[in-house]
Amino acid sequence: MSFRIIESLNVVDYLIIILLTFLLYLFRFYYNYFTRPNPLPGPLPLPFRLESHFFDGNIRRFAAELCQKYGDICEFRLGGHRRILVSKQEYIEDLLSPSRTVFIKHENSQALDMLGIVGRGMFFNNDYDIWKINKYFLLQSISTHGFNEEAIKRTIELFEKLNGYWNSLKKTLSCNDEWFEMDLLPWIKSLMTDNISIIITGERGCSMAKYYDTFNSNKSKIETVFDDPIVYDSDKFSRTTSAHIKGTFSLYDVYPFLLRYVPFFKNKANAILKDRDYILKTLGNMIEKRRFDFANSPQKLKSKHDLLTLLITANNDAKKSKMIESLTNEDISALLYDASIAGAVTASNTLCYAIYYICCNPHVKQKMFDEIDSVFPNNSSDKLCLTSENLAKLRYCESIIKEALRLTHVVPVLKRVSSAERKVAGYTWPSETVFHLNHAGMHIDEKYFVNPTAFDPDRFYLQNDLSELNDDLGNFDKENNKPINKKCSLIIFGRGMRLCPEES
Numbered sequence: 001m002s003f004r005i006i007e008s009l010n011v012v013d014y015l016i017i018i019l020l021t022f023l024l025y026l027f028r029f030y031y032n033y034f035t036r037p038n039p040l041p042g043p044l045p046l047p048f049r050l051e052s053h054f055f056d057g058n059i060r061r062f063a064a065e066l067c068q069k070y071g072d073i074c075e076f077r078l079g080g081h082r083r084i085l086v087s088k089q090e091y092i093e094d095l096l097s098p099s100r101t102v103f104i105k106h107e108n109s110q111a112l113d114m115l116g117i118v119g120r121g122m123f124f125n126n127d128y129d130i131w132k133i134n135k136y137f138l139l140q141s142i143s144t145h146g147f148n149e150e151a152i153k154r155t156i157e158l159f160e161k162l163n164g165y166w167n168s169l170k171k172t173l174s175c176n177d178e179w180f181e182m183d184l185l186p187w188i189k190s191l192m193t194d195n196i197s198i199i200i201t202g203e204r205g206c207s208m209a210k211y212y213d214t215f216n217s218n219k220s221k222i223e224t225v226f227d228d229p230i231v232y233d234s235d236k237f238s239r240t241t242s243a244h245i246k247g248t249f250s251l252y253d254v255y256p257f258l259l260r261y262v263p264f265f266k267n268k269a270n271a272i273l274k275d276r277d278y279i280l281k282t283l284g285n286m287i288e289k290r291r292f293d294f295a296n297s298p299q300k301l302k303s304k305h306d307l308l309t310l311l312i313t314a315n316n317d318a319k320k321s322k323m324i325e326s327l328t329n330e331d332i333s334a335l336l337y338d339a340s341i342a343g344a345v346t347a348s349n350t351l352c353y354a355i356y357y358i359c360c361n362p363h364v365k366q367k368m369f370d371e372i373d374s375v376f377p378n379n380s381s382d383k384l385c386l387t388s389e390n391l392a393k394l395r396y397c398e399s400i401i402k403e404a405l406r407l408t409h410v411v412p413v414l415k416r417v418s419s420a421e422r423k424v425a426g427y428t429w430p431s432e433t434v435f436h437l438n439h440a441g442m443h444i445d446e447k448y449f450v451n452p453t454a455f456d457p458d459r460f461y462l463q464n465d466l467s468e469l470n471d472d473l474g475n476f477d478k479e480n481n482k483p484i485n486k487k488c489s490l491i492i493f494g495r496g497m498r499l500c501p502e503e504s
């Protein structure tokens with residue numbers, strides 16, 4: 001019967017059916033939009049997730065434009081989801097409160113599943129119970145004295161290495177003594193890649209060496225420095241992780257059937273899966289090797305304080321003391337992945353921004369040098385005696401970093417998904433509402449900061465009594481010579497349950 005009906009249809013009938021289906025879809029789409037609960041101002045959404053084509057990925061600018069046009073709370077549609085953008089301090093503070101109903105950070109997405117670590121580690125983990133165990137072990141490891149001293153020692157070593165590369169380049173490229181122009185970003189990126197590599201995995205990386213080699217068009221002309229055969233390819237690893245994460249987010253809102261059946265998307269998805277396999281294999285091999293060393297010669301690992309060794313040790317101690325919770329190799333792998341991604345990109349971008357602002361503000365530079373000279377009075381321009389105690393005294397330097405992050409935060413918009421009905425901004429929102437928290441917008445709002453676009457580390461440095469304020473709540477009213485304590489007005493490491501573990 002149904003076969004006969006199909007047979008009796010001609011081309012025009014098919015076109016009419018397609019047109020009617022299309023119109024029905026449009027009608028349903030806009031009916032749902034105009035009858036949605038809690039309507040907020042925002043751009044008119046487009047059907048078929050077409051709005052993705054107008055979004056260039058710059059979430060900071062996008063959020064700033066929406067906030068300017070539609071106010072402190074508005075909505076937009078992206079990737080098939082209605083999204084609520086909040087830019088007001090009290091709403092942001094509310095959504096970052098330590099509550100289980102706003103624990104989830106990522107809405108469901110097939111592309112995200114391809115990361116291969118969803119539900120493990122911390123960053124991409126929406127499962128509270130598993131996340132809690134992972135957080136416990138990560139904090140146990142990175143809060144140790146050994147880890148912190150190791151991190152400082154390795155950082156100094158790498159800066160000395162960087163200095164060596166620059167001196168060598170200056171010499172071989174016959175540069176003028178005073179000026180040596182170069183692109184700082186790739187240098188800082190490779191420095192941080194090697195830094196994170198040694199701190200997280202205990203493996204010495206070769207990113208800086210590889211970048212240095214790119215200047216070597218004439219092999220005989222440039223001298224080779226710091227030749228070290230015992231390195232792992234941190235450069236390839238970091239490029240792959242960055243391609244992996246970028247690729248995943250580029251497919252974030254693509255319909256699952258397109259990922260499966262349309263060659264363009266399918267090829268992209270396959271490339272992501274290939275990267276994922278490489279990353280997991282590299283980390284898996286490292287974990288196996290370290291576990292082997294731990295089982296056979298634990299003494300050898302006593303002097304190692306990298307994250308991987310500490311996680312394996314803490315895990316082993318937990319098993320010995322018969323704690324129910326312990327980590328699998330996959331969990332450890334996800335934690336190393338989290339730390340590599342979250343650590344290298346944030347740290348290198350923050351450092352570049354800080355250097356940029358220091359260079360643009362000579363008086364800040366001078367004050368910074370004065371502080372360094374006062375904390376290290378016997379600095380003979382050779383080696384600074386950096387310890388965690390001395391670092392804590394560099395309060396002006398810390399204020400520079402805070403101010404750089406205030407103006408150009410490396411994670412400008414945070415995300416939360418409600419897991420139950422929840423009141424925000426006076427509205428009751430159903431479960432699975434996606435909230436975007438525009439804290440970068442708040443950081444440059446004159447409601448919260450005096451003269452917000454100026455680079456002025458003093459706003460954090462000159463606080464009269466730091467003990468009265470949380471460390472990151474700084475705001476200084478110069479006219480009245482007193483701090484303005486706007487709660488939550490500076491958010492550097494997030495807040496609440498999903499606070500960055502680095503904050504500790």
Ligand code: HEM
Binds near residue numbers: 339346347411499
């Ligand atoms: C300048 C340096 C850094 C900045 C500005 C920064 C900032 C942040 C922010 C804002 C969040 C919260 C994200 C959210 O609430 O959705 C976060 C989370 C996180 N950060 Fe950092 N971070 C930095 C360095 C690091 C480093 C070095 C590590 C390596 C251990 C790290 C590991 C993580 C992890 C694992 C999370 C996820 C926490 C969770 O979801 O529970 N971060 N970071």
